[in-house]
Amino acid sequence: MAAQDFYEILGVPRTADREEIQRAYRKLARSYHPDVNKDPGAEDRFKEVSEAYEVLSDPETRRRYDAFGRDFRQVPEGVDPAAYARAREGARAGAGPGAGWARGPAGEDIRFATGEGIDLDDLLGEMFGGRGRRGRAAGRGWGPVPGADQEAELPLTVEEAYRGGRRAITLPSRGRTRTLKVDIPAGVTDGQRIRLAGQGGEGGEGAQPGDLYLIARIAGHPRYRLEGRDIHVKLPLTPSEAALGATVAVETPGGEAKVKIPPGTSSGRRLRLRGQGMPDPRGRPGDLLAEARIMVPPTLTDEERRLYEQLAGVSAFAPRSGGRTRS
Structure with a gap:
């Protein structure tokens, strides 16, 4: 069975841009990574997805893959893709003896035989500067080629x-x-x-x-949101902490920190802890921004209800009209 096309493995069209390829890879990698998917076939699928992404995410290797298919790693630079395809087709066809021509990597014309008994490795070795079995034995080659990043x-x-x-x-x-x-x-x-x-x-x-x-x-986090090196976190407060002010603890990725709540704090107010965000080995760390969220108990005890009713009776605060009903 022929090896599956890299575009098919990632489920993207051949016209996909880099961002589409990256999105497809990230989705598949999360599904098939051996650390999270214990299905017996997940690791093999993860290898396929990673190889496809490795090739298609790099513009140069993608160009060569589009030109030569899965043989692109064995084809030297400078080989004409059309000549390469004709050579392979001629070798596969075996439709009687004959001859053909292909453009070599240096622009030269290379003559090759077609028909019964042709050796594709030898043919490609002649075309590609001695990379077939005879070329290797004769010591011809393209010289050292640095590995790709x-x-x-x-x-x-x-x-x-x-x-x-x-x-x-x-x-x-x-x-x-x-x-x-x-x-x-x-x-x-x-x-x-x-x-x-x-x-x-x-x-x-x-x-x-x-x-x-x-x-x-x-990855996303249920508690923290990152913006560069700044860390945003929700800070739940009781009504009394928000109204009277307090010093409360807040969890950060680096451990517990203390936040001073000014009296009269409303929900949505952001309190900045400078230098408590993501570290920066080359400079100033980011900040932690704690956003106040005033919370009330879902159910009240009898005493809590009495006190809230008492407060409601004496408070002149009118948040919907922007001030107080009385002084």
């Missing part, structure tokens, strides 16, 4: 991004998986790239490998 997404929680630290990640590699140890800097932000030197694509003929760039993707 690669990208992969690194999913993080808000707490992991805040604290940083060392973490193991699993990535697909040549039909298998490999595990890498990654040092995550404290205060990494969504979209930030972490470079792992020498962990990208393998180089050809002993050349240096490329680099791997991990793109941090910080």
Whole structure:
């Protein structure tokens, strides 16, 4: 069975832009990542999705994939895609002896035979500067080719991004998986790239490998919302804390912090704790912005009800008219 097309694996059209490809990958990777999906086939599916994204997210490798299909890694630069396709078709057809011509990587015309008994590896070796079996034996080749840089997404929680630290990640590699140890800097932000030197694509003929760039993707959180390095959090208050003022505790990704509530605080007011947001190894950390939310008990005790009724009887506060009904 022919290998599935990378576009089909991601479920995107061939005209998809980079953002469409990235969205499709993120959705599928969340579904099939071995850490969250224990189905026996999930890991293989995750490998397929990751390989497809690895190729299609890079403009250069995508261009070569569109031109040469899954053979793109074996085809040297400069080979004419149309000539390559004609050579393969001629080799497959085997429709009697004959000859054909193809444009080589240096622009030269290369003659090849067609028909019964043709050896596709030898034919492509002649076309591509000695990369077939005979070319390798004769020592011809294109010389060392540095490995390509690669990208992969690194999913993080808000707490992991805040604290940083060392973490193991699993990535697909040549039909298998490999595990890498990654040092995550404290205060990494969504979209930030972490470079792992020498962990990208393998180089050809002993050349240096490329680099791997991990793109941090910080997941949504039920308590925290990030805007750059600022952290937004809801701060529930009792009516008395809001009216009289108080000092209350608020949870942050780095632990508990104290917030001073000014008297007369209403819901929606933002209280800023400078420097309590996401760390920044190169500068000033972000801020924590606690948004006041005044809460009342869903049910009242008899004493609470008596006191609220007493307050209602003496209070002149009229929030809907913007002032007081009496002084």
